[in-house]
Amino acid sequence: MTAVSPVVKPVSQMRLAPGSTVSIQDVIWEEFESILQELGEKRSLRVAYSKSTLEIMVPLPEHEKSKDLISDIVKILLKIAGKSYEPFGSTTFKRENIAGVEPDACFYIQNYQRMIGRRKLEPNDPPPDLAIETDVTSKTTLDAYEAIAVPEVWIYDNKKLRIYLLRDGHYIESDNSPNFPNITITQIITPTVQRAWEVGTVQALKEFEEAIKKSIS
Numbered sequence: 001m002t003a004v005s006p007v008v009k010p011v012s013q014m015r016l017a018p019g020s021t022v023s024i025q026d027v028i029w030e031e032f033e034s035i036l037q038e039l040g041e042k043r044s045l046r047v048a049y050s051k052s053t054l055e056i057m058v059p060l061p062e063h064e065k066s067k068d069l070i071s072d073i074v075k076i077l078l079k080i081a082g083k084s085y086e087p088f089g090s091t092t093f094k095r096e097n098i099a100g101v102e103p104d105a106c107f108y109i110q111n112y113q114r115m116i117g118r119r120k121l122e123p124n125d126p127p128p129d130l131a132i133e134t135d136v137t138s139k140t141t142l143d144a145y146e147a148i149a150v151p152e153v154w155i156y157d158n159k160k161l162r163i164y165l166l167r168d169g170h171y172i173e174s175d176n177s178p179n180f181p182n183i184t185i186t187q188i189i190t191p192t193v194q195r196a197w198e199v200g201t202v203q204a205l206k207e208f209e210e211a212i213k214k215s216i217s
Contacts, residue, residue, distance in 0.1 A: 019060040027054040029097045049100040050143040066134045069196050070156055071105040076209050077180050086115040088128055099147035103131040109179055146171055161189040
């Protein structure tokens with residue numbers, strides 16, 4: 001009887017359609033690190049790793065528009081609130097041997113001073129204060145954020161924004177953001193995203209900023 005050896009292909013050779021997600025079970029930490037190295041930094045796909053499960057996600061083209069728009073909205077809100085920040089984009093955040101995740105966008109707010117001038121993360125750096133995900137409903141992704149202890153995560157999916165706050169090591173869903181306590185974040189994001197598809201991003205953001213300034217004046 002002839003022994004059959006498993007066929008092993010590099011993950012980088014996988015051809016995934018936009019909008020698709022692949023889940024791989026029983027991945028040890030060293031394999032996750034190796035896959036990250038193989039994939040490199042200049043890529044469109046995102047990965048999340050938690051509880052020995054690796055998920056590889058390929059965003060849809062419209063994903064980029066929503067991601068950039070919500071990131072711009074956060075910057076406007078921070079500017080209006082007079083808060084300094086450091087954006088860290090889709091940096092890979094890890095908790096060694098436990099979890100890894102790449103947000104669509106993220107911000108250091110409370111810890112911004114510590115991250116000024118950082119070109120790469122250091123082992124003792126804190127997680128970002130706010131992370132943003134679009135078109136993600138994966139439990140693996142949320143579990144990864146929880147393990148890394150990101151205080152606040154926004155997930156925009158199916159034209160709805162959900163805010164998750166870390167409390168006693170676990171996420172609870174909230175209608176409000178501690179970073180913007182006087183603004184109904186969950187109610188203003190979706191109309192602004194939809195407005196951008198109608199009149200363009202620049203006009204939608206201009207209208208958004210004017211409305212926010214008016215509401216708090």
